[in-house]
Amino acid sequence: MASAEFGFNLISSQDLEGVTVFDPNGDEIGEIDHLMIDCVSGRVRYAVMAFGGFLGLGHSHYPLPWSSLTYDRERGAFVADVTEQQLHDAPEFSDDSWSDREWERRVHEHYHARPYWDEQPGGRTS
Amino acid sequence: MASAEFGFNLISSQDLEGVTVFDPNGDEIGEIDHLMIDCVSGRVRYAVMAFGGFLGLGHSHYPLPWSSLTYDRERGAFVADVTEQQLHDAPEFSDDSWSDREWERRVHEHYHARPYWDEQPGGRTS
DSSP states (O other): OGGGGGSOOEEEHHHHTTOEEEOTTSOEEEEEEEEEEETTTTEEEEEEEEOOSSSOOSOSEEEEEGGGEEEETTTTEEEEOOOHHHHHTOOOOOGGGGGOHHHHHHHHHHTTOOOTTTOOSSSOOO | OGGGGGSOOEEEHHHHTTOEEEOTTSOEEEEEEEEEEETTTTEEEEEEEEOOSSSOOSOSEEEEEGGGEEEETTTTEEEEOOOHHHHHTOOOOOGGGGGOHHHHHHHHHHTTOOOTTTOOSSSOOO
């Protein structure tokens, strides 16, 4: 996938909605419902996934930190570095969560994702 | 506007569609139709604007480099640092343009926007 970094990967925000999300084993677990974008920096911070009953989860929408997703150019899909258990146990969210740093901290910690607001180089926090 | 940099500015990709775009004089010139997102880096590279006949332009959709837009938190809108003449004279585009660096170079030059692929710190190129 390294070559994708230097290729062209521009996709319309409309076309990203509905893109399939696989788990690391290659099983389809859902699709992108929409993205949460920082409209000052122009950076995608979360992908809100929709699960069409794949996992029998209680909620239908789950925000994932953008850094838990990897774009798979060949399949035109995303791979989410999350487990079914993590989705089951994910922190509750509401519309207020998008301006609640404490919630953001919890959800990033939950998925072992690097907090984007630290903007430190390097990989995951754990 | 500096405070917005440190605030919460997360907006759903769906809600960004239809957001008003003003020119630097405060006149409404159009709205966001959709965004072009690099799905590897998670960065917005272009906003494709729709002009509802405001300027009598020949085309109805114009891609603007993301860096020509500034989010105005108070108005919940964008300000585009472009002139009517620039829109009139904008390089033609097609679906192929999104993987054509030469076109990207032309369009960034046209709007005096910093080429994002250079990723250099500092401001506009001219």
